[in-house]
Amino acid sequence: MSANPIIYCLENLTDYRQFERLSSDLMSGCGFLNVEPIGGSNDRGRDAIYTTKTNDVFTIFAYTVRSDWSVKLNQDCKRIKEEHHNPDQVVFVCTSDLSGNEKDKAKKKIKDVFNWDLEIYDIERIRVLLAGELRHLIAQHPAIFCPPWFPVKGGLSIAECRDTIIIDHLQPDHSLATWLSRKLSIAGYKTWCYGLSPLAGEDKDESISSLIDQRAVQYLPILSYDFFSDSEFVARLSMAAKADGFVIPCWSDDLSEAASNAKILKLEPAKFDEMWSGGLSQIIEQLNARAIKPDFDEARGKSIALKAYMPEPVTRPISEKVYSNVFAVDVPKSILVCELDKKLHDVELEQLRSEWAFAKVSPQKLLSFDVPPASVPLIKAPRIAEYAWESYREKEGRNSVSVVKELIRRSLFLACSKAGLEYCEDRKLYYFKELESKNNNISFIHVDGRKTHVAGTGIKQDGWGDRATKFRYQLSPSFRVDRDEEGRFWVMTRIYIRVTDLNGKPYEGKEILRKRKKVTKSWWNKEWLARTLGVMQALSKTEDKTLINIGSEKKRTVSVSTRPLDWDCPVSIDVEAVDRIGDFQEEMASSRYFEESDIEDAGKEKEASNE
Template sequence: MSADPIIYCLEKLTDYRQFERLSSDLMAGIGYPDIEPIGGSSDGGRDAIHVSRADDSLTIFAYSVRSDWKKKLKEDCDRIVEEGHDPQHMVFVCTARLTAFERDKAIANTENTYGWILKLYEIERIRVLLSGNLRHLLAVHPSIFSPPWFPSKGGLSIAECRDTIVIEHLETDHFLATWLSKKLSIAGYKTWCYGISPMAGESKDDTLAVLLEQRAIQFLPVVCSELFAEPECLGRIGAAARKDNFVIPCWSEDLRSLDIKSSIIDLEPASFFGSWSDGLTKVIEQLKARNIPKDLDSERGKFIALSSYIPEPLTRPVSERIKVTSIGSSLQFSYKWVGGSI
């Protein structure tokens, strides 16, 4: 086993499609911002292409998890010629280990045979990129860099990558919080919600503390009157509120009449107690104003929202829906609607 966890995970990698995605993300981060992934069985030897804005030069990318990388490189080059493509540059990314002699020979052979300038990124060079400025990609590709070598909390890798909107709530606001999470996913934002995340065997407070430190780009606590009796929640939200433009409190009930002194109350809220739709609109407006990037396209967002869907019971717990106010010749009830208009 390799002593380096990045090397170990790359050496054990067999999912070619995941490696394609990782490789294209790496290339986008080191000078190919307009890279266009192609891939598939009819890619013509091209896993991705890039056309330079400066001189319109074409770069073709080929990726490989095979140990016989020399054979794969030649096959891809021959296929590119056969398909009539005319690149000026070729980039070959692989999980093999190359000696300096092998690297120099491959570069010279490619230029002499095909007339292209070849750049090689082998496993050690990939490790250097993922250990440096592109370390956030470790969290973006959890199927490659997985536990126990790369720990996770609440189903998220805890490698530093601030790309997720974290939603915290009490049990009484479960329905609102999960609805909000799914709506934001459909809108294109990457979310993590306590109520629908895998938390078995984990401490809620520990998990949220780590995710807010390592993964959160925004923090959306769903705030109700009961929350002010939870010192751990109050402390966490108060600490987060000290960061500029980091917290958007989502009020599930009107707290303006409460005699409470708290930094949470001082923050301008997104109000959901009148209308969930109005609250969602306020949240999205604030995310846009803070330039929070969307991580998902529309179809991907819908897929994630549907995948995380948990059918809710047709009847709610008695403690949340009905309170018996008196018992006489007949029962009298008072009902509490727990949401606004949707």
């Protein structure tokens, strides 16, 4: 066995493609900065090429792991001549150990026969480069420089090569850490995340510490109140914080009032407690400011990220039923024009909405599908005027389709009121209130016909120990109405999570997102589908719970199906493959409630409710 581990690994490698990659990286590090790899089965005698910026020297590279290096060199040169490449110089990289005399003879022969200059990198010259200024390439080629000669921790070689962003965290912050790792990978950075690493059988603290020492170009610890209780995590933070500009703390909790003298808390953090996307922007800004550039372009970064998190197909060529949160709507053919003999005040209008679904056109003109209650002060007339809305693009100064959409939404709000849901002035929506019987379950029939239930409201705990607080949450439906190309109306139902303290006071601002995270972090598609079905069937007064009917008579009734639209998809999810990948998708799903779009949607819902 060779005494030197670099030489041993080079002498025993069998993957020629890996050697081609290593050789091109070596050449790039030796001054051929724009070397262009070509190798493969149809390289026409060229493993790589290089031309100087002035185009006055054209270089062709030839690589080999064969022991008969001289035969391979002659073959490559003959092929280069036959292909009429006409280089000025040939660079030959091999894993053989050549003497000085052998190199001189080879150079003279190539010059005499082909009139090309020859540069040779044999195994000893490669070793010198890899042991010196290009030693970082050892870690970048773990398929060649592998254990036991070059140890690996957490799936990464710990040969010195500061090219990786190390993301360190505790278990409660696993979801944020994996999300951040994915986002940085998509942006083109090399990342290592504790929550995604193969650490089985290793000392966790020793492995992470080794990677921080040897591989980290930047250290991103994710900090919450829990980090104070982990002595090993605190020790890693303290050691890393000694290097200026090496640590960017990521706060998943607001630690601005934390009572601690830890140096790490004195560093300005990237704040993920406010908005995950905002924290990501702060991270990328800091990386750019510290001249840490992406290793890959955006397209390749996305490809790497997808392969990292989706290492095997998760679909099967078997059909599967797919359910949506969209429900079909049938509406009356005509709209009533209700003219009032006096103007109603805002308080009176709000009270009226709990009894009747209408759209306001003017202070004394209301539009509706259904006849108004007897309390509405109508102008005396033989009958209420009405019009076939499909025959008019606009009527009464309003677009007819827009009026229909508003009336459908108002009808669903009325159904919420009649089903006993409470109205929240703060958020402008209806929610399931806590019942005195303490039975807050919503019974419903699932898509497969089984009877089951979900909780319409409940209590959750935020934090641990002395900092623990309890709060209430309530399910609240929001409705988006639209029309398809064939003229059919439908409503998309989304579940909003209303959060309050134990006394029923709604939270404000950032605290809403924090509390919603605690409630929904473990909900995935099946949980959201169950709650959507439960909410829709809770609004139904029919015996079989299949329709939500709002109207005093059949021809004036808005009917919303409680069965979601479904499709037969030609492919299905391979559940076993998903299980092998892990719970990453489930945890990533919870992140959608921390993006700006979530706040925008809530704002749109509030604005729509005020129409």
